[in-house]
Amino acid sequence: MQKPLAPSPAPGTGPTPAKKPTRRCAEVCLELLCVECVRLFHDKQSGPAAAAALEAIGYRVGQQLVERYTRDKPLLGDTLEIIKFVCKDFWQALFKKQVDNLKTNHRGVYVLQDNGFRWLQRLAGPPPPGAGAGADPGREEAARQLALRYLHLPCGLVRGALGHLGVACTVEADPKQLPSCTFTVRIT
Amino acid sequence: MTIACVAFIGPQNNPMYLRSLEPASDDQYMKLHYVVHCSLDAVEEKVLLKRGPGDVQESYLGLLYPTEDYRVYGYLTNTHVKIIVLLDDEAPVKDDLVMRVMKRLHNLYVDTTSNPFHKFGMPISSPRFDAALESIVSVYPRPGGSVGGFKT
Numbered sequence: 324m325q326k327p328l329a330p331s332p333a334p335g336t337g338p339t340p341a342k343k344p345t346r347r348c349a350e351v352c353l354e355l356l357c358v359e360c361v362r363l364f365h366d367k368q369s370g371p372a373a374a375a376a377l378e379a380i381g382y383r384v385g386q387q388l389v390e391r392y393t394r395d396k397p398l399l400g401d402t403l404e405i406i407k408f409v410c411k412d413f414w415q416a417l418f419k420k421q422v423d424n425l426k427t428n429h430r431g432v433y434v435l436q437d438n439g440f441r442w443l444q445r446l447a448g449p450p451p452p453g454a455g456a457g458a459d460p461g462r463e464e465a466a467r468q469l470a471l472r473y474l475h476l477p478c479g480l481v482r483g484a485l486g487h488l489g490v491a492c493t494v495e496a497d498p499k500q501l502p503s504c505t506f507t508v509r510i511t
Numbered sequence: 512m513t514i515a516c517v518a519f520i521g522p523q524n525n526p527m528y529l530r531s532l533e534p535a536s537d538d539q540y541m542k543l544h545y546v547v548h549c550s551l552d553a554v555e556e557k558v559l560l561k562r563g564p565g566d567v568q569e570s571y572l573g574l575l576y577p578t579e580d581y582r583v584y585g586y587l588t589n590t591h592v593k594i595i596v597l598l599d600d601e602a603p604v605k606d607d608l609v610m611r612v613m614k615r616l617h618n619l620y621v622d623t624t625s626n627p628f629h630k631f632g633m634p635i636s637s638p639r640f641d642a643a644l645e646s647i648v649s650v651y652p653r654p655g656g657s658v659g660g661f662k663t
Contacts, residue, residue, distance in 0.1 A: 386624075386631060387624055387625050387629075389589075389590065390588075390590055390620075390621050390624045390625070391621050391625065393588065393589035393590060394588075394617060394618070394621050396589060397567050397568060397569050397570065398558075398568040398569065398570055398587060398589055399589055400568070487522075487590050487631075488589060488590060488591075489522070489590075489591055
């Protein structure tokens, strides 16, 4: 996600001055920040507390981001439209792609599938099969647990975005096969 | 076109910011709060009305209702924040003029919420916000107008 750093010119201050080129931030900075954030919180606190803290950060950022991304859009109607907005515009702005698959059971559960979640791209996956019969499930499970650590922040982002648009929910992530990942949204 | 008052109401219908652009006593502030509060019903009505099949609802709601002193215009964001603007002169006003003001106010609100220290749901008390709001509104000058303040 590249965000311009220059502040927008103050509104209503006469003719706008010649536009300075907006400064942008390299994406690697965001990736490193996320990695360090996860490491910091997991070092300072035990598992669930760190997860809750990261999710809270994500929640807040999600609220603020969704204010900005819905600014020029017409009003979204029902829950399905809001979820579709998150799958398309919100995901596009954050992760440079849209959600690949959206499933629902029409009873308040939505499953968003992203085959190539951007923030997990750099995570080394489990070793290829053939390394040893017994080692594989253990290693895969360890890799999955590691990936889960990095998914608290995105879950918070989605929950914050949906919550701020009026859809109270819980979001769980499931890294089935890195880098593909599913997010399950349960409307409360 | 003279803007008498600008108000931001949060998603839970909590007043986040209300500012009178003319010097106002506490009683007058009460009255403004009352007018803005009543306009919330009008906002909901307008939203329900337009929700026909295949209808795209715009954020700008237009004239909500005229009172004896003011005309009340509304704007609803996707995050359920309402921006209410009270105009107090009789001259007919072009809708897109008010829409432009609303859009600028919305941009200002978005920039303010992007502040990491901003607390959602709490009243907005930021000098920069006040100054920017004044500069938006001052494009439509009112005779003898000055600053009024909203103290929570």
